[in-house]
Amino acid sequence: MYQNNGNIGVAVTNLKVSQDLGWIFREQPTQDFGIDAHIEIHSGLEATGKLIALQIKSGPSYFKEEKDENIIFRGDIRHLKYWKKHSLPVLIVLTDIQNHDCYWQQVTDDKVEIVSDKSWKIEIPKKNKLNEQAKYVLERIADNLTEYQRRFNSLVIAKAWMEAIDAGDDVILESDEWINKSSGKGSMTLKIISSQTMEEKVALDWPMVFFPMQDYKDVFNKVFPWADISIDEDFYEDYDRDQFMLDECPYDSEEGEYIFVEEWYEEWKDAQEEIRPYSNSAGEVDHYRLKFELNDLGITFLKLDRYLESQFFYTLSDNDVD
Structure with missing residues (x-):
């Protein structure tokens, strides 16, 4: 076999x-x-x-x-x-x-x-x-x-994810945060979705992470400093509409349902936090689905990496200097 x-x-x-x-x-x-x-x-x-x-x-x-x-x-x-x-x-x-x-x-x-x-x-x-x-x-x-070397190496490790974004693929982070625990317990899964085939591949899976006494909205930017992070708006849409109706819309007791008021919806969305969970389980776990784009650090790192990988890279030796 x-x-x-x-x-x-x-x-x-x-x-x-x-x-x-x-x-x-x-x-x-x-x-x-x-x-x-x-x-x-x-x-x-x-x-x-x-x-x-x-x-x-x-x-x-x-x-x-x-x-x-x-x-x-x-x-x-x-x-x-x-x-x-x-x-x-x-x-x-x-x-x-x-x-x-x-x-x-x-x-x-x-x-x-x-x-x-x-x-x-x-x-x-x-x-x-x-x-x-x-x-x-x-x-x-x-x-x-050194701390400098560790920070640089973290960018080297993330290079494949940066390159995926640069190639037009979607890089998505799914994360859960246990909000009532001071341990900062949670999980993170990074996925790459091919722009050509729409195939989804798990690039990083941390089933258990701990960021004590830290808000995950801040943690995301610390863990992935090379990315501009925002919510996956298409994914959030249904959750946002449901939450909007609960927060803002009048309830029709005769029909037994909320009345969706379209003209209020965009204003409500604009007032929401830029990084926020799309849902919460029993008041215990916040669920996030976030989308990455390259920020200035990510763009600059890829330029530096390509330069360092170039076959034309030239260094001076002692013999080259008078």
């Missing part, structure tokens, strides 16, 4: 990160060369912005070579060069899809052995399992960044 070891390996790793570590796992788009996912450290109360990049390999072939309780991973030089210059620390993760174990090692100069001009190898200790016991070491690895 055919099975896609790559997809299974990513799913197993996701489970380990989410359940055993309690952190955020984000699978990356295929265009991110050599990086399958990012881990974001979660403090238990909030996401920290501290990130680790993962290259995930799975299947029996990756466990054939061992030495002294180490699994030997061999790779090609082009991947190694990319990982060494990556803005995030990079882990190789070997996933045993039969036993649901993940073994990891950070790619650093002192751990890598160059075999030839085209290949290299690294030893991955069998004691390095992706589980709760690894949290302290992984936190130290992720913490080796």
Whole structure:
């Protein structure tokens, strides 16, 4: 029976990160060369912005070579060069899809052995399992960044979503906020809707987030600083009309229904908050559906990224300067 070891390996790793570590796992788009996912450290109360990049390999072939309780991973030089210059620390993760174990090692100069001009190898200790016991070491690895670097990396991670907007696709955020809890408990799901096929794809799913003592109307702009955020007006329309009738329209007791007064409706809508929930469940949970557009930061970042990716990018060396 055919099975896609790559997809299974990513799913197993996701489970380990989410359940055993309690952190955020984000699978990356295929265009991110050599990086399958990012881990974001979660403090238990909030996401920290501290990130680790993962290259995930799975299947029996990756466990054939061992030495002294180490699994030997061999790779090609082009991947190694990319990982060494990556803005995030990079882990190789070997996933045993039969036993649901993940073994990891950070790619650093002192751990890598160059075999030839085209290949290299690294030893991955069998004691390095992706589980709760690894949290302290992984936190130290992720913490080796300045606040500036963490902020820049958050934009790099969001690049695929910015590019989707730039290409004409819709980027939608669906979020729930438990409004009566000081913990700031809630959830967020980011979706991309293709302008060509109208196919909807989940790009980011945080089933549990915490923003203590913060209003989600403020949180959205902090989490997605590259976007102008507004309600999805088409989606909100039916909910707005129902709420408008309850708030403003007279009730016809003979007909047993509210009388919709069209000329009042636009004025009522103009008076509503720009960012607001479309409904509330039992006075406990606010439900949002929001639409993103690129703001000046997002537009400028894409311009910078394209410049940095340009093959014509030129840097001065000491020999170029008199």
